[in-house]
Amino acid sequence: MFGVGLFAGTLGAILGIGGGMIITPIITLSLGLDIKYAIGASIIAVIATSSGATIAFLKDDVLNLRVAMFLEIATTIGAVIGAILTGLISTRFLYFLFGSLLIFSSYNMYRKLRKNDEVYHSSTPDKLATKFKLNGSYYDKNLKKQVDYQVKHIPAGLSIMFGAGLASGMLGIGSGAFKVMAMDNAMHIPLKPSTATSNLMMGVTAAASATVYFFNGSVRPDIAVPLALGILVGAPIGSRIMQHLPAKTIRLIFIPLLLFLGLKMALKSFGVVF
Numbered sequence: 141m142f143g144v145g146l147f148a149g150t151l152g153a154i155l156g157i158g159g160g161m162i163i164t165p166i167i168t169l170s171l172g173l174d175i176k177y178a179i180g181a182s183i184i185a186v187i188a189t190s191s192g193a194t195i196a197f198l199k200d201d202v203l204n205l206r207v208a209m210f211l212e213i214a215t216t217i218g219a220v221i222g223a224i225l226t227g228l229i230s231t232r233f234l235y236f237l238f239g240s241l242l243i244f245s246s247y248n249m250y251r252k253l254r255k256n257d258e259v260y261h262s263s264t265p266d267k268l269a270t271k272f273k274l275n276g277s278y279y280d281k282n283l284k285k286q287v288d289y290q291v292k293h294i295p296a297g298l299s300i301m302f303g304a305g306l307a308s309g310m311l312g313i314g315s316g317a318f319k320v321m322a323m324d325n326a327m328h329i330p331l332k333p334s335t336a337t338s339n340l341m342m343g344v345t346a347a348a349s350a351t352v353y354f355f356n357g358s359v360r361p362d363i364a365v366p367l368a369l370g371i372l373v374g375a376p377i378g379s380r381i382m383q384h385l386p387a388k389t390i391r392l393i394f395i396p397l398l399l400f401l402g403l404k405m406a407l408k409s410f411g412v413v414f
Contacts, residue, residue, distance in 0.1 A: 152371070154382040156334065164183050183358075184367065249325065266290065301319065305345070316338050370405045
């Protein structure tokens with residue numbers, strides 16, 4: 141469990157995802173654990189990944205704290221509404237909708253990769269981003285220079301974040317991929333601050349639902365504790381590795397991941413599970 145946590149924490153911190161999608165298939169298929177306890181462990185994993193990675197990203201001033209808190213409002217509202225609407229909207233329709241969105245996002249990322257499109261400045265700064273002081277700056281350890289960037293399309297980012305929260309509340313899935321997608325594709329935030337900021341936001345979202353899983357008996361300490369310890373070691377390592385990787389390399393890892401998640405969700409809407 142410690143080894144699984146170490147791997148999931150490292151990869152989760154690099155990509156800005158919770159680690160649940162890595163942990164759940166490993167401990168259910170390879171170790172034969174009941175899915176109920178796997179889901180409980182994955183929630184703890186998200187919080188541990190977020191905690192371990194966020195400390196490192198805050199120290200290095202990579203994540204955008206103002207963007208995280210601003211977007212978390214939409215995610216939280218979406219999660220609450222999603223929990224209320226559970227059962228009222230067809231889950232098959234939602235799986236197809238969100239799966240299609242992820243597939244489209246993987247295509248957008250691939251197009252950005254081919255064009256080497258990493259434009260962070262615009263001649264016309266976004267008025268909302270300027271008003272709420274969302275524009276940021278970070279030191280890229282791979283490029284060895286300070287990168288200033290301007291946040292764009294705030295309403296679009298908020299809408300995607302609301303949808304990510306809705307998906308979390310209604311389908312019980314992690315939404316780290318949606319968060320990175322919203323910041324990178326819609327809001328034109330560089331990929332490294334996007335993944336760093338996503339790590340912080342995931343922990344806030346997961347902490348709200350963790351108590352439910354704890355009190356319904358889904359969290360087993362003998363599984364969650366060694367898993368969390370492994371993640372707390374792996375997440376800071378992943379956060380250091382991420383800062384030295386070229387953005388292109390992170391995209392090359394992220395594109396097949398988004399495509400896999402999108403296909404999995406879209407096919408699940410037709411009853412095909414893999």
